[in-house]
Amino acid sequence: MQTVSDYFGSMVFDDRVMRATLSADVYRSLKRTIDRGSQLDISVANAVANAMKDWAVAHGATHYTHWFQPLTGITAEKHDGFITPAPDGRVIMEFSGKELIKGEPDASSFPSGGLRATFEARGYTAWDPTSYAFIKGKTLCIPTAFCSYGGEALDKKTPLLRSMEALNRQAMRILKLFGNTNVKCVRTSVGPEQEYFLIEKEMYDKRKDLIYTGRTLFGAKAPKGQELDDHYFGVIKPRVEEYMADLNEELWKLGILAKTEHNEVAPAQHELAPIYTTTNIATDHNQLTMEIMQKVASRHGLVCLLHEKPFAGVNGSGKHNNWSMATDKGVNLLTPGETPYENAQFLLFLCAVLKAVDDYQDLLRIAVATAGNDHRLGANEAPPAVLSVFLGDELTAVLEAIENDKPYSGRKKTQLKLGVDVLPLFQKDTTDRNRTSPFAFTGNKFEFRMLGSSNSIACANIMLNAAVAESLKQYADRLEGTEDFNTALHLMIKKTIKDHKRIIFNGNGYDEAWIKEAERRGLSNYRTTPDCMPHLLDKKNVDMLTSQGVYSETELKSRCDIMLDNYCKAVLIEAETMVDMAEKQLLPAVEKYVSKICETAISKKNFMPDISCDYEHGLVKTLSYLTDRGQALTGELKEAVVHVRDFCDIISEAEYIRDSVLPKMSALRAVVDEAETKTAAEYWPVPAYGELLFGVR
Ligand code: ADP
Numbered sequence: 001m002q003t004v005s006d007y008f009g010s011m012v013f014d015d016r017v018m019r020a021t022l023s024a025d026v027y028r029s030l031k032r033t034i035d036r037g038s039q040l041d042i043s044v045a046n047a048v049a050n051a052m053k054d055w056a057v058a059h060g061a062t063h064y065t066h067w068f069q070p071l072t073g074i075t076a077e078k079h080d081g082f083i084t085p086a087p088d089g090r091v092i093m094e095f096s097g098k099e100l101i102k103g104e105p106d107a108s109s110f111p112s113g114g115l116r117a118t119f120e121a122r123g124y125t126a127w128d129p130t131s132y133a134f135i136k137g138k139t140l141c142i143p144t145a146f147c148s149y150g151g152e153a154l155d156k157k158t159p160l161l162r163s164m165e166a167l168n169r170q171a172m173r174i175l176k177l178f179g180n181t182n183v184k185c186v187r188t189s190v191g192p193e194q195e196y197f198l199i200e201k202e203m204y205d206k207r208k209d210l211i212y213t214g215r216t217l218f219g220a221k222a223p224k225g226q227e228l229d230d231h232y233f234g235v236i237k238p239r240v241e242e243y244m245a246d247l248n249e250e251l252w253k254l255g256i257l258a259k260t261e262h263n264e265v266a267p268a269q270h271e272l273a274p275i276y277t278t279t280n281i282a283t284d285h286n287q288l289t290m291e292i293m294q295k296v297a298s299r300h301g302l303v304c305l306l307h308e309k310p311f312a313g314v315n316g317s318g319k320h321n322n323w324s325m326a327t328d329k330g331v332n333l334l335t336p337g338e339t340p341y342e343n344a345q346f347l348l349f350l351c352a353v354l355k356a357v358d359d360y361q362d363l364l365r366i367a368v369a370t371a372g373n374d375h376r377l378g379a380n381e382a383p384p385a386v387l388s389v390f391l392g393d394e395l396t397a398v399l400e401a402i403e404n405d406k407p408y409s410g411r412k413k414t415q416l417k418l419g420v421d422v423l424p425l426f427q428k429d430t431t432d433r434n435r436t437s438p439f440a441f442t443g444n445k446f447e448f449r450m451l452g453s454s455n456s457i458a459c460a461n462i463m464l465n466a467a468v469a470e471s472l473k474q475y476a477d478r479l480e481g482t483e484d485f486n487t488a489l490h491l492m493i494k495k496t497i498k499d500h501k502r503i504i505f506n507g508n509g510y511d512e513a514w515i516k517e518a519e520r521r522g523l524s525n526y527r528t529t530p531d532c533m534p535h536l537l538d539k540k541n542v543d544m545l546t547s548q549g550v551y552s553e554t555e556l557k558s559r560c561d562i563m564l565d566n567y568c569k570a571v572l573i574e575a576e577t578m579v580d581m582a583e584k585q586l587l588p589a590v591e592k593y594v595s596k597i598c599e600t601a602i603s604k605k606n607f608m609p610d611i612s613c614d615y616e617h618g619l620v621k622t623l624s625y626l627t628d629r630g631q632a633l634t635g636e637l638k639e640a641v642v643h644v645r646d647f648c649d650i651i652s653e654a655e656y657i658r659d660s661v662l663p664k665m666s667a668l669r670a671v672v673d674e675a676e677t678k679t680a681a682e683y684w685p686v687p688a689y690g691e692l693l694f695g696v697r
């Protein structure tokens, strides 16, 4: 039998394969490009392309594609065959260095915001040698960046790579100040925990809302939801277990380090977490994971829902972005450590993150803003839309002591003067672990928990890396050239704590009282996408992102447009689907049931003239009222949707959708859900919540 280590990474053109298939010279050149970003010579590219092709063909591939991440949020690919005609009528399999390095898909069908108008419609994809090529089905996939001809990024990978580079640049300056001269680079790493729902495909196929929008737009609550907490970490059902086993195998073949899996809080909800890796690769892997989750589900007669809020009344799905910074020597810069020398360095990096999250709360919120995620953030679900950082009691006490020039009286009695004294050793899992914070320090990494389950993790990490790079830049600017490094360092850490302690919150993030307290502290609370998105173009944000070289101003403008446009489109599709379902399926179903009750009442009367028929009377009255309301609200919703055309700027359109379309959708849903609870199950034309949530056995 094949063991996991036999087939792990078998579909990846990884270092192992490169070593085995490339000449020593070509391998060395390619490694230089991967590690240091140096230009690849065309002869080397040709040799790599040829080796890749031979390897891929030997593994059953017939096509190749530049695999990229346009602003649709999913991945894109256009397959080209390796075949080239030979003069004698046969074909040979060819793949050149030029084809490996650069592709020219038509950019005009991908979202580009304002960029398309200003620049050429054509775009190009450029090979990202830092993320290994892999085989999916019969296609060799080459991870690429996607840009316009003018060089503007049209994807999520390009700014992500730029943000990693920005953080590297600034972190290196700081490390140099601490005397770490042997470090060659600093990389950020991410381990994204992915939540999802699994439901029966047979039921999914009967619900237009799930098919068109990924979430249920109607549905009365089932008698049982998640109140008993009996699903979280519960025994995994055999069907689900088989799915997970199959999924793991597919992911492992692609070199994805799928590691943990468990049931989540809501019924039918599950989670998968890989072992963390470099952010760029983690992002590619997360995109692939989402795709394969869906593909494998259909093989098992299931559907994997990645929407943030597929069901009302039970938890939605998020993604936890576990993030850290480490040197090429493997030193995690967020490890508190024991020696004073490292502690001061740790405290500075910790402060850089605190400052970054406080200064750019809005950017982090923007990075996770979608119509789907608005149902979690800022709704009655956690984490809230307010950003705060959980540090735990111990670390918070350390920072307080520094701020007030007091000795730290924690577990160990230690005197506090930075650069000399010893911090207590931090346990990875401290007792005061907090599950409600949107941004929690968890021992040696930060866990950003606001991401939606379908979000690409690129956006969050772009903003996070850029913001931390900016903090580090400001520190380095001040510390470089100072004569008394230790004093300057101490003062700067103290100042950061004073200026940014408002972002620290160790309490319950779900609590309404916290939202009020956050407001008092001046923290921003953008509940919806139209609330936060326009702030992407606030001067402080544009200044920071452009000066860190992460985005150009034009790119930011186009992204703001695209994100708002995506929001509007997503909600409008939902509204149209609701109208369709209400008019063609749900209201007619109630009518049919009402007519059946009327018939029953008439025949009862015929049979026994003095019978009361109270039950039928009551039901017909209630249901007729509900269908009348349903009809009226459907009409209002339709009108609201038509009115959207009157707006010519995207911000007003998005605001109108938030304020006028969404509330009408909720009103219609409430009436129809009420009717569902009063209609006999056999008349209800779509599977109910109970069947959807408890259907997989
Ligand atoms: P949880 O209790 O939240 O599930 P885990 O320790 O299991 O926490 O880690 C969750 C995720 O965090 C995993 O993907 C793991 O690989 C990742 N992770 C662990 N250490 C780091 C680190 N230093 N940097 C980034 N991610 C990390």
Ligand code: MG
Binding pocket: 193, 320, 447
């Ligand atoms: Mg977690």
